[in-house]
Amino acid sequence: MSKQTKLTVSASPHIVSPVTTSSIMFDVIIALLPACFGGVYFFGFRSAVLILCSVLFCVLAEAVYNKLTKKPQTVGDLSAVVTGILLALNVPVTLPIWMLAVGCLFAIIIVKQLFGGLGCNFVNPALAGRAFMLASWAGAMTTFVKPFADISLFFPAADTVSTATPLATLKLGSVEGLSIVSAFFGNTGGCIGETSALLILAGAAYLLIKKVISWRIPVCYLATFALLTFLFGKSQFDWNYTLLSLLTGGLLFGAFFMATDYTTTPSTPRGKLIFGIGCGILTFVIRRFGGYPEGVSYSILLMNVAAPLIEKATVPKVFGEVRAK
Amino acid sequence: MLKTFRGGVHLSDRKEATCHKAIEYSDGCDVHTLYLQQHIGAPLTPCVKRGDHVNYCQKIADSEAYVSVPLHSSVSGTVLAVEDRLNPMGQMASAIIIENDYKFTTDPSIAPYPHVDRMKQEEILKAIREAGIVGMGGAGFPTHVKLSPGKERPIDYLIINGAECEPYLTSDHRVMIEKNEDVLYGSHALMRLLNLNDVYIGIENNKRDAIDVLRSVSSQYKGIHIVPLKTKYPQGSEKQIIYAVCGRKVPPGKLPADIGVLVTNIDTVTQISYALKTGKPLVKRVVTVAGDAVKEAKNLMVPLGMSFEEVFRAAGGFVSPPSKIINGGPMMGFGQFSTDVCVTKGTSALLALTQKEAMFFNETPCINCGRCVEACPMRLMPNILRRAAGERDYETCKKYHILDCFSCGTCSYICPARRHLSQYIRDAKQTIQAQEKAQKAKQQEGGK
Incomplete structure (x- = not known):
């Protein structure tokens, strides 16, 4: 062997499984897609806006936090994307976007990053964010509309008739x-992502088959x-x-x-x-x-x-x- | 349902490159380096010196101690030196260096033994020791010691381990096909030695051809059973194969002999058979040479002491610069920093992996997914052990049974966060064992 060749020496094992943290998160995102499309179908275009905004807020919150605290950038693990989607799917379609933004910040900064980031939080960030919003704006968080209601993008509360869930x-x-x-x-x-059992089960089946969840x-x-x-x-x-x-x-x-x-x-x-x-x-x-x-x-x-x-x-x-x- | 154990992981076995190719034979290289310590036990004293001529199969080192086996020359030629050389464990170790004259003049003392049915049990044991046979799976424990567990631990179950669960490795697979007669004769010898009527050969189900061949010829002997096992890592681990084949569990800190079971590697059995039939000692072994960096992956029968460099040359050299050279399998083998070390009795494979095959990853945070907990064949909690090991919290390590880990690497393989679980655990385990040893020595000193 030529003298220039450098050999890596490390302790065994020398091979690893192709499954990584980000591939798992990506699978969860795929599994959430049916519920996302269901939300858009039943509750209209505003659902899509909420989901996208939520993802954006979560990812931005994590990225900016890492930047400010000079920590390694971790948004690549996709966990913030998952939190964003989960959070949006758990709010009513009429929720004002600024409230959602506050919920995202709470979930990512307070619940996740302040405790040390991915793997260190002791409660589920998306659920804690939802609980926080529910405690803060109980009215807005429990105003549910009938499916296929025409909801305005900017003033959703003005022209809706709420319905009992x-x-x-x-x-x-x-x-x-x-x-x-x-x-x-x-x-x-109901909330954007929770109404259709069929679509939730479709996503769940995917996660079970891919062995992401047991x-x-x-x-x-x-x-x-x-x-x-x-x-x-x-x-x-x-x-x-x-x-x-x-x-x-x-x-x-x-x-x-x-x-x-x-x-x-x-x-x-x-x-x-x-x-x-x-x-x-x-x-x-x-x-x-x-x-x-x-x-x-x-x-x-x-x-x-x-x-x-x-x-x-x-x-x-x-x-x-x-x-x- | 195929027999197996709980936990473990399905690996891509990467055996295709070599599993259908017949074993090729090598005459070795110009200079052979035979390390004196190729077994677990007492060190050997050389019985040749610089300038001596040695014959093929001539004994060149031995010890009076019971837990030791002699070493024999794998070639004929001249002793160039008896000095320290780098060994595959990365240490300097004394070795006998012999220049190969490629004549393979067999030592005149070599003579075949009579058929095992006409040999006494002590004679068989002595023949096994004199042939320098150790466990060929890599650990290198003297086989004659393992085969005599004593009267207080009667053996009633004998298992031959042909699982070969490490990826890439096919040396045992080829041996089972090409040397099936030796596998059976060796198994028969062990049965006779241990006074047993049955022996069970456990083989992973990905080696269908080996199972079929052995099944078709095993009828020549009485009591030889072929047991197909589920293909799963680490199926070839001693405790796991015992559970899969006979349903017995070895308690922590105990040996298989304590529950009446004895397991030997398939290649050890063929070496025993070869030694009994020909009288020739263990001087060569089959090595799987594979990995994407190797030009022609193959199984090579090499005389002991051939340098890794020459073994790779015999496989056509490298097609691309290897990023990692591994002595053994990719799950439990040892990374090498030099190819200037030589084949020992425990070298089952030499792998030259490309960067793509053996990526080195930095750790990311544990997400507590529990994959390692589900996969651990010993049912430990690698996630907790890794955390405690990282904090040098050895009390917690002991509480979570770190000493039961046998470093199979399953947890590190399966971890999606690329945590170096197995590596940290091994490190902590070694520290704890060293501490306990020191403590024991101290107590003994105080007792005097």
Whole structure:
């Protein structure tokens, strides 16, 4: 060998899997696209504007923060894009853009970057951003319009007639005027990305097939919630009511896209099961006994905080180990 | 359902370049360097000196110690020196340097043994030791020691490891096809040695041809079973193959012999067979030469002590400048900074990888995805171990069972954040082991 050839010497292993953090984030973006298009289809062009603005705000916030604090630029990992999309899909189409911008800043700067950036935040940034907006502008965040309403780009609140969401009806223990078919396809009032179960499931299937997420959290979450609702819901032993509770609100979206966030959930297989069950119980309790029709965001946020404890309690048994009782 | 273990990872096996090519034979190079320490155990004393003429297969170093095996000359020729040379572990180690006269004059002491059925068990063990046979998988533990675990640990299950789960490597694969008779005779010898009626040869299912060949000829002997295994890394790891084949779990800190199991590498078995049939010791081995930087990837039977440089030349040299030279497989092998080191009993492969094949990545933040936790074949938590190792928090490392890690590299391979998990864990593990050793020595001193 010629003397000029330089050999790299490093410890094994010498090969790595093609899956990277940014390829995972890219897969999540692809999985969110059906819900995005659904939002635009049902709630009009303004949805697209909100989604794009949200992504822009999030990416800019992270880029500027890194620049100002002289940290390495990390927007290439695409996690800010994912946060942006998630946040936009969780607001009503009539939300003023400046409110969304504040939510994005809160999510990226306060929740994520101040704690050390990707992998260091202890709650899901998009959910925390949404909770922040809900606490700040409860009216604007819960003004829902009927699908296919004509919404002006700049003064959305001026010319809309708000509608009751299916959740508000279910809260009363009634299924009157609610249709499983429209809840499944998404033809009901709600946040931009949460109304169509079909499109959310399409994205979820993609994530499961690509092994980006495991079945553990979403299946445990949904199964626990469904079981509790069926047994102890406002309308007991009612298949129709249980199914509608599953399909409406942010439950499916939360179970597949929010509760599966890696950083804020346990990394152990058994921990994931417990996390999902915990989310299911909390969502049921909030929806059934709380004063608030939705419960997904707060359930997941609460479980996020408990995740490190769950992880510690579910350390797998070493191969071959016989654990002393 | 194919047998396997839980966890692990599906790698692209990259074996296509060499798995269909017959083994080629090399006469070695002009100068052979035989390191004295090619086994785990007591160091050897050379029994030749500078200027001596040595024959092919002549014993050139030995030790009185039980845990050691002798070393034999892989060529015939003149001893040029007995001095320190760079070894594949990056250390200077004493070696016997022999000039090859390419005559391969066999030592007159070499004579075949009778059929194993007519040999006593001690005779078989002695023959294995005298042939200098060590575990060919890379660890280099003397085989005769492994094969005599003692009366208190009776062996009732014998497994021959033909999994060969590392990417690129096909030397065991070719040996199983081309030397199937040796595989069977060697297995038969081990059964006789251990008083067993059955032996199980575990082979990953990506080597269908090897499975078929061995199945078709195994009927000549009684009790030889071929067990196809799922193709998954690290299927060839001792504890994992034991679980896959017989469902037993080796407890942490224990040896397979403690649960009555013994595992040997397939190439060790063929070397045993060869030694018994011909009387010739372990002086050559099959090395897979592969990687995109190599011109003609192939399996080469090389005499021990041939320099890496010459082995690559025998494979047509390099088509592009290699970015990494690896002694062994890409998952557990050792990166080399020089090709001026030589083939040992444990050299299963020499890989010359291009920059594209072996990229070096900087770490990015852990996103806690849990892939490493799901994939770890020992069910450890590499994410937590890496964090603790980085902070030199050795107490946490021990609490999370760092000593059970066997550095298979699965976690580093699968990490999307490119964290150097396996590397940090290995470093911390070595530090902890050194600390414990020092502590023990201190205690013993205090006890005196």
